[in-house]
Amino acid sequence: MAQLKVLIVDDEAGIRSGVARILNNFHVTYPFMDEDYTFSITEAATGEEGIEIIDRDMPDILLLDNKLPGIQGVEVLEYVRKKNFDIVVAMITSYASIDVAVRAHNDGAIDFIPKPFTPQELKTSLEHITKQLYLRRITNTLKVEGRKVRFQFLSVLSHELKAPLNAIEGYLRMMQERQLGDSLDDYASAVERSLQRIESMRNLIMDLLDFTKVSFERHLENMQEISLSDLVSMAIVTVSPYAIHKDISFNTDIRHCGKIWADPNDFEIILNNLISNAVKYNRVGGSVTVTVDCSEDEFTVSVADTGIGLNADEREMLFEEFSRIKNEKTRNISGSGLGLSIVRKVVELYHGVIKVESEPDRGSVFTVIIPKMQVTNIQS
Amino acid sequence: MVKNSFTVLIADDDPDYLFQVAFYLRKAGYEVVAVESQAEAEQVIQKMKPDIAVFDLMMESDDSGFILCYKLKRRYPDVPVILATAVARETGVTFGLSSEQEREWIRADLYLEKGVRPEQLDQEIRKLLKL
Numbered sequence: 001m002a003q004l005k006v007l008i009v010d011d012e013a014g015i016r017s018g019v020a021r022i023l024n025n026f027h028v029t030y031p032f033m034d035e036d037y038t039f040s041i042t043e044a045a046t047g048e049e050g051i052e053i054i055d056r057d058m059p060d061i062l063l064l065d066n067k068l069p070g071i072q073g074v075e076v077l078e079y080v081r082k083k084n085f086d087i088v089v090a091m092i093t094s095y096a097s098i099d100v101a102v103r104a105h106n107d108g109a110i111d112f113i114p115k116p117f118t119p120q121e122l123k124t125s126l127e128h129i130t131k132q133l134y135l136r137r138i139t140n141t142l143k144v145e146g147r148k149v150r151f152q153f154l155s156v157l158s159h160e161l162k163a164p165l166n167a168i169e170g171y172l173r174m175m176q177e178r179q180l181g182d183s184l185d186d187y188a189s190a191v192e193r194s195l196q197r198i199e200s201m202r203n204l205i206m207d208l209l210d211f212t213k214v215s216f217e218r219h220l221e222n223m224q225e226i227s228l229s230d231l232v233s234m235a236i237v238t239v240s241p242y243a244i245h246k247d248i249s250f251n252t253d254i255r256h257c258g259k260i261w262a263d264p265n266d267f268e269i270i271l272n273n274l275i276s277n278a279v280k281y282n283r284v285g286g287s288v289t290v291t292v293d294c295s296e297d298e299f300t301v302s303v304a305d306t307g308i309g310l311n312a313d314e315r316e317m318l319f320e321e322f323s324r325i326k327n328e329k330t331r332n333i334s335g336s337g338l339g340l341s342i343v344r345k346v347v348e349l350y351h352g353v354i355k356v357e358s359e360p361d362r363g364s365v366f367t368v369i370i371p372k373m374q375v376t377n378i379q380s
Numbered sequence: 381m382v383k384n385s386f387t388v389l390i391a392d393d394d395p396d397y398l399f400q401v402a403f404y405l406r407k408a409g410y411e412v413v414a415v416e417s418q419a420e421a422e423q424v425i426q427k428m429k430p431d432i433a434v435f436d437l438m439m440e441s442d443d444s445g446f447i448l449c450y451k452l453k454r455r456y457p458d459v460p461v462i463l464a465t466a467v468a469r470e471t472g473v474t475f476g477l478s479s480e481q482e483r484e485w486i487r488a489d490l491y492l493e494k495g496v497r498p499e500q501l502d503q504e505i506r507k508l509l510k511l
Contacts, residue, residue, distance in 0.1 A: 163394055163397070166394075166397060167394060167396035167397055167400070170396065170397065170400040170498075171396070171400070174400065174403070179403065179404075179407070193395075193396050193399075197396065
């Protein structure tokens, strides 16, 4: 049960006590709200007194008569708007000329309660106002949180992009100052390392592009019937040069599941990331097993490796953005820390889930489950 | 001034940055112990007392640098520590320190922008060692 503070500003004592009486036993409930709202009432007889109470007590809802002895209701409203207070205002008035209504509306009054009103009319208005207030506050909270998340993302990103630049700049300065010797050969490893840093930076930028695509662009015209087994084969072909290099073999166990209605780019992102990770974090001579299965309601794709595995803490943070697992075993493996967070985003777009089972030094199994019925109903 | 009697412990998980800083500091005459992780740095601290330490903030965990500060200062209160904290400043990440004692210890002597030029690092080290 939450309580909203209502301030009623009206010069007629009878109206004030009437409103107080009606609202004291009234509560508002909606299915989407976490809790019911009740009301506590404060009264003011003039606009001046009202402003004093607003400054002191900051009500949530202001019920405002326009015709007041001193300053007018619309002036109180203007005060609230100028100060940017988070108050929802409704005008109560019998003199609601068009002029007043327009002015009040422009200053953010969200409702008009004509005088005289029945208890039911007041309650209906209050329900409406409470819903508005609730939505407005939720929206504000979400906006602030969104900004925070974006800010954090960008600052970590800038750090991730600066680190390779610093490293490369450092090597170039060493060359410029001939710190390692006069022969080009003395700089072979500096050049090699610089090239590697450039390569990983390029990968980061590519992942970043995937990431923004997934976050913002959905094109329904890209949706088509695709075959998971084809996409699995393609992903394996893409990663095979690297797999051959590490002597890693592939096993596939693909049940024919019919077609899936999806954007092929999305499933390429999922499969390429999972399969290339399975190679990247595998041991030399290991294997990767890709399984595609389906039941009546869902598709299941799992990718198992025989690699370094993950402990419980690492599993926990795995899908967060820029959360690279840093330990002795991953030290020489480059990655942007974005791949799995992208995969999760894509999977969620299809109302699916991604799970991981893993044991350090034994390997990991990533399983993606996509509901069949949802596949035709992708959010755009 | 005889710098080579001074040992600098550097921990940074960027192998290139580590290599470059270690190279310049050795050239400038310091004895350098360079490690790539918090775990290795902790082992070093167990075995020897450096004259000064330079820690990256984010290594195995986001607060590796702070943990190292804490452990080093607890063991050797007189050893100055430089913390490379670009990330903390940029993200505005705040770090929860649970006890008064931790707050007391986790005070680095200097916070530096990561990617600082090696010459500048040398200067800051000299200041802290009062050379």
